[in-house]
Amino acid sequence: MTENKDQNNNPFSKGKNGNNLLKSPKFNAYWIYGLIAVAFIALNLLNIGQNPKETSWQTVKNKMIKNQDVERIVVVRNLLEVNVYLKSESLDKYPDLFESSFDSPSKSGPHYTFPIGSIEQFANQLESAQSNISDLNRIEPEYTTQQNYFSDFLGWILPFALIIGIWFYVFRRMSKGSGGSGGAGNIFNVGKSKAKVFDKESNININFKDVAGLAEAKEEVEEIVEFLKHPQRYTKLGGKIPKGALLVGPPGTGKTLLAKAVAGEANVPFFSMSGSDFVEMFVGVGASRVRDLFKQAKEKSPCIVFIDEIDAIGRARGKNPNMGSNDERENTLNQLLTEMDGFDTNSGVIILAATNRADILDRALMRAGRFDRQIHVELPDLNERREIFEVHLRPLKLDPKIDPAFLAKQTPGFSGADIANVCNESALIAARRKKDLIEKQDFLDAIDRIVGGLEKKNKIISVDEKKTIAFHEAGHATISWLLEYAHPLVKVTIVPRGKALGAAWYLPEERSITTKEQMLDEMCSTLGGRAAEELTFEKISTGAQNDLEKVTKQAIAMVSIFGMSDKIGNVSYYDSTGQSDYSFSKPYSEKTAELIDKEVKILIDASYKRAKQVLLENKEGHRKLAELLLEREVIFSEDLEAIFGKRKFGSPKLEEEIKQIPKKEESKEENDTESKAV
Template identity: 75%
Template sequence: MADKNTNKNKQRPNLGNFRAGAKPPKFNPYWIYGIVIVLFLAVQYFSFGGGPVETNWQEVKNTMVKNHDISKIVVVNREEAQIYLKESSYEKYKDKLNKGFNAPSQMGPHYYYTIGSVDTFEENLRNAQAEFAENEKITVEYKTVHNYFSEILSWIFPFLLIIGIWWWIFRRMSKGTGGGGGAGNIFSVGKSQAKVFDKDSRVNTTFKDVAGLSEAKQEVEEIVEFLKNPSKYTKLGGKIPKGALLVGPPGTGKTLLAKAVAGEANVPFFSMSGSDFVEMFVGVGASRVRDLFKQAKEKSPCIVFIDEIDAIGRARGKNPNMGSNDERENTLNQLLTEMDGFDTNSGVIILAATNRADILDRALMRAGRFDRQIHVELPDLNERRDIFKVHLRPLKLAEEVEVNFLAKQTPGFSGADIANVCNEAALIAARNNHEKVGKQDFLDAVDRIIGGLEKKNKIISKEEKKRIAYHEAGHATISWLLEHAHPLVKVTIVPRGKALGAAWYLPEERSITTKEQLLDEMCSTLGGRAAEQLAFGNISSGAQNDLEKVTKTAYAMISIYGMSDKVGNFSYYDSTGQSDFGFTKPYSEKTAELIDAEAKAMIDEQYQRALKVLADAAEGHHQLAEKLLEREVIFGEDLEQIFGKRPWQKDELPGNGNASTPEIGTEEKPKDVTQL
């Protein structure tokens, strides 16, 4: 074995610090400047004449002058005396002189020393040669030598330093101006920062990676198809839309859909964010828009994608700094001109994404600019199933995990939420040393995302815990007994995040909501405070979150949905976001008083209704609260044992009927949260 290892070591070349297969560093033109400077300094410090040895006057006087070894002395710049030895005396001092590359030539100078002043030097030399004959005295020469390099450098160096600092500062500024990768200097600050994807740099995302969104994919697939085969549409006289705007809540896949377009299209794809146009310099945003469309025209047909276009597309005249020359408005004006101005942009298609379409400028939304608005909504049950299939591919799943089960437990989840659930479940499984990701890991992940981190060590007194239990039991009881309230899935009094207790529901996936459904949900939300009033005779601050939801729901029913007989069929809400209601209400003070009175009456009515429902089911409510105190977590099966099956229950309870397995699903955060 030792011989084999020795042979291997012999065969392996010595690569030093380089890894096997590592590429050598690329040549940098700045290396040339460095080499020139080093050579120049070498010439200065290691001149071809060699280097004399430093000495002093005492050694010169007592040795060299006394023995008549000096041929001449040259005083340079009235500061330094250079000693030239006679040829016959050179061998005598050879061992004391420098050796090698820096050895002085035989012609000299061989020694030097600093004289101090010329008068002192001349007097010392005269005294040392007082007894010498006239022909034996040493010849003295005076010479002035200019160091042009030092003189020039002393003049130029301050300017070079200022220019270098200026260049470095503006290079850093221009590098930080955008993500697309400009040229890296101040003169390119007005250039487009867009990333270009073409045949040399392709995106691997395709439409197969986009689960759901069938209608949205059909719209963008048509754009890609037109770029690939335009004659199919133009022969009938049709024109492809100039722009398509992807609108929808965050995390629904708008940017992913644009990436899929880049992966599918065989044309150049420009990608940038709306914030890339905004800069500290005036006029840079408009300049970048012009440069973007100039590049797009040169590479047409092509697609330009602007993510988060609301950064520059906000309605003009409504920005906080009114009256000023707003840079964003100038950028928007240039974008409007480029998209549908006097000049034509044939072959350039604009894709944009935003979740704030209500604040975009009307001129940006009109036909001829963004001809199509593609709404990317939250996925339904079937689309969530497809999204789960995509994100479950890299996970090692247990056999008990069913995609249909996971899709039912996550109503209201976006694609990003589902990706987060899958990743969190894998992390939980690894934390618990599981070999595969099981159903319980996914349910814990949904708990973690909806309710927050579990805080079992939070200090809560027995009285507070009992109040929390009765509060949450009140929510659960009323939601079970009312027809239109969402069926309860799980109630817990284990603190999570900021909440001391929470109740999870499985809401129906419905497109519209009736007045009766809203009133039942309002009554169920008020069940926590009503339970405290009946059980303890007083109320606490734990219903703050409940009251916020109820108040918003009541005012929405009256002033937006027109569900009040006294106010009438009026809606004082502008869903387009283009109204001028910023400083004044769109109704009179008398109407405002009426809305307030109606909201108070509606909330009071549902609170009294909650008190009555809990009073009629007092025994069941008490049993449920005590069971919650004992176990801390209860499920829908426990409510069915106490109150019986709901007569209007359409389907079976979610889950497999195992009380030890939590089945969780909700639209957003927990419907009922007890907070202090």
């Protein structure tokens, strides 16, 4: 095996048929070019065949000219040197010419050479040296210019060759990066589309069975597949097949996955491209790629064109004018709009696009006739999360007790990508603990880590700070337990996670609408931490910064968006489309702005006063809860029930689900370590 390998790597070895690989067409041409270049340099540097001996003018004058052994003297103007040619019968007088067989001169010469300072000076010296020689035997110097091809190459050709080589290398790399149909090594293909083409032979393994939840969105895209498979069913009644569909929704909800499922189900060519792939540093490249993309799509129709993150080129025009300069993004968008109007509805080309920022898209892009359908892909609800868990749990080795429905209830507000992350993180946690199966506690720890961040057990916190944190978190927990519409508590911890020094976990009820009373209870519960600090220590800290930010935003929304203020009335100053024609930032007067500020402050102050009142009425329970939290660092809903009694409000079913959550046992060794670190 070693001999064969060496033989294959040797370009001078014989091939299978006994032929020399130098004669094979597979022989690398760069070897030949390299040998030619080496030979050229060697000929010029070594000057083979023309190797006169170095001498001096004194030797030539006192010996060669005096003895009349010189046949010719040639002055090389450009090199300022003199070549001396001896008579053939006089060569034997100079044995130093025959010291080496390699250096042996030809009979024709030149035989000796020596440098000179200037041509005029040498002419005078030669005339003086031959003053005693007759005119018949006197040697007249010959003047010539010797061409040095190597110097010419280095001085003139090489710089241009280097510039051309660098230019070719840079644009070859750029063309390689362009991918797609542009092809590598051709700069003129930079305007070609970079779309990845998936056809029937591409083996796309994703179909609608792999897309969990998203029932309504899946139904819409399934109909798009039917348009391509059976267009006559829809066109025989005079209807027109939609040109495009826009997938709109938050990040991680499965928009790209839906598009891949369409490609797997439709069994037609599928062009996939990102919006940022259209825009390059060259002017006009984006529009050129749009034209090339639609040209390829028409040639392979029926097909689907998918543009991910279309907001990269579809941003509303005219929002930020560039002082009259050429805007490549707008040119690309204009070409996209033109192309979408330019092909026939029955051409079999359907455009799919995805974005999570539909509010900034240009109106012309959203109108009927271009993207006829807008498919909203929202965050999954409880049942959809259960379906998504079932998909992601398939490849995992699970404890038989794991229930996807239970996990779905622990992850309200999670997207599909978040759920995939939970499953992966739980597997890593179980492997870190050297388990053979993934258990329920591993999933709960994974959820805690994703929501709250990495647990920091060795963070140094003083005793006073720890006490403040405990009473702060106990204030949140107390009020959430006692108010009707506050979210039921799952657990509270004062172990730092991420940037938070303490955290509380709640299991909110999923609502389609929220009432004013529910929002006020949530605000009161959020302000419970700051209220607990003031009542207990008669001073406040920066620990409530996140709570205040949340409450302020919620109060502003209640007053200026949801119309929940009596003085402001049923008015909403929110533009849900994001494409307001007004040039000013606030669609209300300064007087109204002042009124909004007052109403926001009234709401927050009322909630804060209410929070302090609830804590004063349950002062002893709040103190016991904080002390228990200081002692154990983590408490659960059962601990609150033991202190305050059974919760009077909320869904009994939801309360029962909270009790099913397993409680992680903290070992005494872990608690001792944490106490020392504090």
